[in-house]
Amino acid sequence: MLKVELKEPMSNSIQIAALAGDGIGPEVMREAIKVLRVAEKKFSLSLQITEAPVGWAGIDAAGAALPDATLALCKKSDAILFGSVGLPDRDPTIPKEQRPERAALLRLRKEFGLFANLRPVRLSKHLAHACPLQPERQGEGIDILVVRELTGGMYFGQPKLTEEIGDGRRRAIDTMVYTTPEIERIAHVGFRAARSRRKKLTSIDKANVLENGILWREVVTRVGKEYPDVELEHMFVDNGAMQLMLRPTQFDVMLCENMFGDILSDEAAALAGSLGMLPSASLGATSGELTFGVYEPAGGTAPDIAGKNLANPLAQILSAAMMLEFSFGQAKAANAIHEAVQRVIADGLRTGDIYTPLDTKAKKVGTREMGDAVAAAVAS
Numbered sequence: 001m002l003k004v005e006l007k008e009p010m011s012n013s014i015q016i017a018a019l020a021g022d023g024i025g026p027e028v029m030r031e032a033i034k035v036l037r038v039a040e041k042k043f044s045l046s047l048q049i050t051e052a053p054v055g056w057a058g059i060d061a062a063g064a065a066l067p068d069a070t071l072a073l074c075k076k077s078d079a080i081l082f083g084s085v086g087l088p089d090r091d092p093t094i095p096k097e098q099r100p101e102r103a104a105l106l107r108l109r110k111e112f113g114l115f116a117n118l119r120p121v122r123l124s125k126h127l128a129h130a131c132p133l134q135p136e137r138q139g140e141g142i143d144i145l146v147v148r149e150l151t152g153g154m155y156f157g158q159p160k161l162t163e164e165i166g167d168g169r170r171r172a173i174d175t176m177v178y179t180t181p182e183i184e185r186i187a188h189v190g191f192r193a194a195r196s197r198r199k200k201l202t203s204i205d206k207a208n209v210l211e212n213g214i215l216w217r218e219v220v221t222r223v224g225k226e227y228p229d230v231e232l233e234h235m236f237v238d239n240g241a242m243q244l245m246l247r248p249t250q251f252d253v254m255l256c257e258n259m260f261g262d263i264l265s266d267e268a269a270a271l272a273g274s275l276g277m278l279p280s281a282s283l284g285a286t287s288g289e290l291t292f293g294v295y296e297p298a299g300g301t302a303p304d305i306a307g308k309n310l311a312n313p314l315a316q317i318l319s320a321a322m323m324l325e326f327s328f329g330q331a332k333a334a335n336a337i338h339e340a341v342q343r344v345i346a347d348g349l350r351t352g353d354i355y356t357p358l359d360t361k362a363k364k365v366g367t368r369e370m371g372d373a374v375a376a377a378v379a380s
C-alpha cells in the first residue's frame, strides 16, 4: 500500500465533488460511485457525493469548462473525484484558453495548489500478458510510484505565446521555470513516499542540457541528505525512458518535474497493461500536510470507446480508493477496494483494453459488469 502522509480518519460527513466530465468520464464515474456507496455502507462512512458538470459537459450546461457553480462546489468539498475532460473533435472549435484541459483541469490544479501528482503503476501478476514486456523483464512484479511536480515547469511558465515574426513566419515560446522552494517541496513528497516503500528514489532530470535540470539535481541532492535511509540516484530523462522499458523493476519512486513526469508516467502506464488501470492523486498541502486533492484516472476521455460500455472503470475506482486513503484517512475502506479489484482480476474479469484470448481464464466484460463485480467483492 502506498503511503505518503495519512490524515486522522475523517468519520463525520465527508463532502465529495464528483466531476465526471466528458467521453468515458460519466461511465467510469458511475462505477466508482457505485463502489464508494458499497464501501460507505460496509465501513459506516457518511459520504455526501455531489455531481457537477466540467469540461464540455460544463460548457454545454453553463457556458464554461469550469462553471462557477462547479468551482464553488469544489471549494466547499473535502476532495474532488474527477473523471476526464476534453474532446479532440470539439476542442479546436473554441479559443485555447477556454478549452477544457486548460480552463478546467489546469485551473483546478492552480486554484487548489495541487503541486504533487502521485501515479502508482502496479502490474498485477494476473495481467502479466497485458504488459508489453516479456515475462523475464517483469521480474517479481512491477511496482513504481511516479511523483510528478504539477504546478510548475513548462506547462505554466511565462512567457507562453505564439507570435508573428514577419514574412509569414511565427514563433512559439514556452518557458521552463522552477524555483528552489518548488523543487524542495516535491522532493520531500518523493522522499517521504520512498521511505514508506522500498526506500529508493530515482530523480529524473536533464542536467546535461537544461539549467532547470542542474538546479533540480542540486536541490534534490540537498533535500536527500535529510533522508539518509533512502537511496538516491539521478538519471537523465532520456535514459529513464529507456530504462523503464529495459528494466522497470529497478525503480521504486521516480521523481519528475512536470513535463517529464507527464510523459514518463504514461510510458510507465503501458507497463500496467492499460491507462484504464492507472489511478492518480493530485495533492495540495494544508498546514504542511498533504490532504486536499483531486483524484482522477491517468487516462483521458477515450472518445474512441465512449458510450459503448467498453471503458475500464478500474482506474476511476482505484482513484476513489486513493481519495479515501489520502484525503480522509480511511485506509481500511481503501484497502478493501484495492483487494476487491485484485480479486476480480484474479477471477479473470477483463474489459477490452486488458483482454487477450491467450489468457484462457479471461472473461470479457463491459464497464458496468466490471463495476458490479468490484462492488460485490467489496461488499462480501
Ligand code: NAD
Pocket (backbone or CB within 6 Å): 024, 028, 083, 084, 085, 086, 087, 088, 091, 101, 105, 274, 275, 276, 277, 296, 298, 299, 300, 301, 302, 303, 304, 305, 310, 311, 312, 313, 315, 353
Ligand atoms: P486517452 O487517454 O483518452 O486515450 C488513449 C488510449 O487509451 C485510447 O485508445 C483509449 O481508448 C485508451 N483508454 C484510455 N482510458 C481508457 C479506459 N479507462 N479504458 C479503456 N481504454 C482506455 O488519450 P487521448 O486519446 O490522447 O485523448 C483524448 C482526449 O482526452 C483529449 O481531448 C485529451 O485532451 C483528453 N485528456 C484528458 C485528460 C484529463 O482530463 N486528465 C488526460 C489526458 C487526455
